[in-house]
Amino acid sequence: MSPAQQRGLVLWAALLSTMVCLGYLPVSRLASVLILLAILGLILVFWTVTRCRSDPDVTLQLDNLPDATYRQPVILVCGDLPLAWPHQSPVLTVAQGCWIRIEDHQDLELAARQILWLRPDWGRQLSVMVCVCPQKHADSDALASRLLAMRWQISQLRKETGHAVPLVLNGQIGSVMTNDLVWQAAIPGKGVRVWRESLAPCSIAGWITTGGTPAMQQQVLINSLISWFYQHVEAVFLDESPDVPAIAPTAVLWGMGPILAGSLANSVWTAWLSRHTALQRVAGWQPVGTDSTVISLLPDFILPLLPEGQGLTSRERAWRCALGIFSLAAIAALLSSGWNNRQLMHRVSFDITRYDGIPMSDYEQKSDAVAVLRTDVAQLDDWARNGVPARLSLGLYQGEGLRIRVLDAIRTYVPPPPPPKPQPTPKPIPKTIRLDSMSLFDSGKSALKAGSTKMLVNSLVGVKAKPGWLIVVAGHTDNTGNAQLNQTLSQKRAEAVRDWMRDTGEIPESCFAVQGYGESRPIATNDTPDGRALNRRVDISLVPQANACQIPGNPKTSSQDDDAS
Numbered sequence: 001m002s003p004a005q006q007r008g009l010v011l012w013a014a015l016l017s018t019m020v021c022l023g024y025l026p027v028s029r030l031a032s033v034l035i036l037l038a039i040l041g042l043i044l045v046f047w048t049v050t051r052c053r054s055d056p057d058v059t060l061q062l063d064n065l066p067d068a069t070y071r072q073p074v075i076l077v078c079g080d081l082p083l084a085w086p087h088q089s090p091v092l093t094v095a096q097g098c099w100i101r102i103e104d105h106q107d108l109e110l111a112a113r114q115i116l117w118l119r120p121d122w123g124r125q126l127s128v129m130v131c132v133c134p135q136k137h138a139d140s141d142a143l144a145s146r147l148l149a150m151r152w153q154i155s156q157l158r159k160e161t162g163h164a165v166p167l168v169l170n171g172q173i174g175s176v177m178t179n180d181l182v183w184q185a186a187i188p189g190k191g192v193r194v195w196r197e198s199l200a201p202c203s204i205a206g207w208i209t210t211g212g213t214p215a216m217q218q219q220v221l222i223n224s225l226i227s228w229f230y231q232h233v234e235a236v237f238l239d240e241s242p243d244v245p246a247i248a249p250t251a252v253l254w255g256m257g258p259i260l261a262g263s264l265a266n267s268v269w270t271a272w273l274s275r276h277t278a279l280q281r282v283a284g285w286q287p288v289g290t291d292s293t294v295i296s297l298l299p300d301f302i303l304p305l306l307p308e309g310q311g312l313t314s315r316e317r318a319w320r321c322a323l324g325i326f327s328l329a330a331i332a333a334l335l336s337s338g339w340n341n342r343q344l345m346h347r348v349s350f351d352i353t354r355y356d357g358i359p360m361s362d363y364e365q366k367s368d369a370v371a372v373l374r375t376d377v378a379q380l381d382d383w384a385r386n387g388v389p390a391r392l393s394l395g396l397y398q399g400e401g402l403r404i405r406v407l408d409a410i411r412t413y414v415p416p417p418p419p420p421k422p423q424p425t426p427k428p429i430p431k432t433i434r435l436d437s438m439s440l441f442d443s444g445k446s447a448l449k450a451g452s453t454k455m456l457v458n459s460l461v462g463v464k465a466k467p468g469w470l471i472v473v474a475g476h477t478d479n480t481g482n483a484q485l486n487q488t489l490s491q492k493r494a495e496a497v498r499d500w501m502r503d504t505g506e507i508p509e510s511c512f513a514v515q516g517y518g519e520s521r522p523i524a525t526n527d528t529p530d531g532r533a534l535n536r537r538v539d540i541s542l543v544p545q546a547n548a549c550q551i552p553g554n555p556k557t558s559s560q561d562d563d564a565s
Contacts, residue, residue, distance in 0.1 A: 008322075009318060013043050013325050016325060016329035017036060017329070018036060021033075021035050023390040024332070024336035024337055024390065026336050026340050060102075060111055061089060061090070062090070062091055063089050064087070064093070065091050066091075070098070070119075070309070071125065071308050071309035072096060072098060072308055073097040073306035074100065074126050075100065075129050075168070075303070075306065076115075076127070076129070077129050077298065078128065078150065079129075079131035079150070079170075080131045080132055081101060085101060090103075094303070097303035097306065108128070108150060109160075112126065112157050112160075113160065116160075116161065123161035123162065123163050124163050124309055125306075125308050125309035126157075126163070127168060127307070128150075128166070128168070129167075129169075129302075130167065130168070130170065131170045132170070133172045133174075134171070134228060134229075134268050134269035134272070135173055135267045135269045136264060137264075137267055137269075138266060139268070140232060143232065151237050154167060155245055166306055167237065167248075168249060168252075168306070169237070169249045170299065172257070173221070173225055175218075175257075175258070176258060177214065177256075178218055178257065179258050180197055180257075181256070182196055182222075182255065183195040183254070184226075184253070184255075185252070185253050185301075186252045188250070188251075191203070194207040195299070221256065222256055225256070226254055229252070237249065251305060334394055338396050340392050344392065344402070345398060347376075348380075348402045349402075351369070351372050351406075352405060355373055355409055356409065360414055363416035376402075377406045380402060380406065383399055384403065432540065432542075433462050433463070433540040433541075434539055435538040435539075436533070436536070437475075437493060437537055438536055439452060439455055440452040440455065440496075440538065444489070446492035456497070456500055457504075460501055460505045462542075463501060463505065463507070466544075468511075469544055470511065470513060471501070471511050472513045472539075472540070472542075472543055473495075473501075473515070473539075474514075474538070474539045474541070475489070475490030476490055476519070476536065476537050476538070477490050477519050478519060478526050478533075479532075479535075483518060483519060484518075486518040486519050487519075487520075488516065488518075489518075490516035490517055491514070494514045494538060497538050519535070522535040523535060
């Protein structure tokens with residue numbers, strides 16, 4: 001894929017990740033943000049690694065390289081290459097495939113990496129053809145080292161592309177025994193076939209039968225080439241090695257033409273023929289001349305046997321990746337929405353079950369439970385009016401049925417009876433001790449009589465029982481005599497009682513309030529002797545007045561009493 005397509009996929013993945021994490025994940029907002037940051041970090045790392053891949057060293061000028069949609073076989077030709085090439089560019093495109101020339105000074109793996117960098121989709125249709133001409137080599141060991149290096153580069157190319165890049169071995173020799181180019185190809189499962197220009201392929205027997213003695217002589221030379229080729233070329237690629245895996249060729253070609261430029265008089269081929277045959281003494285077996293234009297450059301007939309490109313184009317792959325990312329996001333959103341709806345059902349159902357399990361007589365817990373249900377139905381009503389949130393949508397929302405169930409439960413609620421109105425606290429009434437004045441004083445006197453002590457002691461007991469209360473001593477008379485004198489007499493009689501209680505009961509004088517009312521507050525009629533006797537009295541009232549009296553030694557004594565009424 002192109003950098004622009006990769007950037008588009010990165011942005012697409014980031015957008016969908018943001019939508020799923022912030023809108024659908026069944027976790028808290030903080031957890032959603034942390035997960036989103038982790039995903040965005042992974043996307044950024046992937047993009048950075050992809051962008052930071054070093055561009056391959058430019059070793060080929062591939063100006064006329066087919067476009068990315070090209071699906072015919074692409075063969076990298078290396079080794080002993082023909083001197084003539086129809087274009088300045090190393091790319092030669094024919095009807096059935098594309099040949100790319102790799103010179104000796106160019107590294108096969110780097111050249112392949114450059115091609116795959118320009119055309120990433122060509123990994124499946126890439127092949128390698130190694131051409132070996134024994135007449136151009138003087139040292140067998142140097143040739144073996146060169147072939148081992150190619151074996152290593154092809155194995156690395158297979159690892160990088162992830163495809164079993166096919167290997168085609170091509171052996172060529174020149175001889176004046178033939179006027180045209182003859183190929184013999186060994187293809188697994190099809191045997192050895194003879195290929196000649198403008199003629200249909202045939203078997204070796206058919207070729208010898210139709211060609212006669214010249215064809216038989218040519219076959220003898222090709223058989224020698226096959227033997228040499230297997231020992232010095234194929235064995236290099238097939239021998240087991242702990243460092244480099246063996247590479248079995250997809251096809252092996254042997255070609256013979258009339259002219260071969262660059263042949264050596266003392267080549268490994270000549271040495272082979274001297275040791276194993278007498279062909280080097282046959283007149284005319286060696287090629288002559290230097291013009292190679294009459295030789296067909298490349299074996300085009302092998303192209304249909306090589307793998308073609310399959311799969312999608314770069315744009316189609318980008319669309320497929322975008323669709324795959326969308327599918328993953330959609331699955332994650334659906335799963336999250338389903339889980340969120342399940343949690344909603346579980347929570348509201350639990351609230352309803354809890355409400356139903358509380359008896360109506362338990363007013364406090366029942367009120368709390370119905371308050372929770374009202375919160376639930378308020379939320380469900382809001383979603384019904386304003387739309388369901390994204391995390392519960394995607395066709396999985398079941399809140400409407402929950403809303404009806406919650407409303408049915410709320411309708412069964414019976415509120416508790418109102419609390420009784422508080423009764424006003426009655427104002428405490430002062431306790432009153434009523435003393436008969438005639439029992440305490442002589443007529444018209446304010447001094448206590450000797451026999452009044454018993455009555456005063458009983459009154460003092462009642463006063464002492466209410467410590468800290470205000471002691472109000474009030475004197476009263478009947479209406480006999482002068483009113484002013486009666487008022488003064490009542491005052492003095494009250495003071496006499498006060499003084500006795502103060503001295504006898506050791507009560508501070510600040511605890512007393514003395515009042516003389518004279519004849520102004522009768523409790524009975526003054527028209528009868530009995531009524532006048534009742535009106536002649538001294539009233540002692542205990543008033544629970546705050547901070548009215550502090551008892552010596554107990555400054556914190558309160559003037560209030562629990563049983564005041």
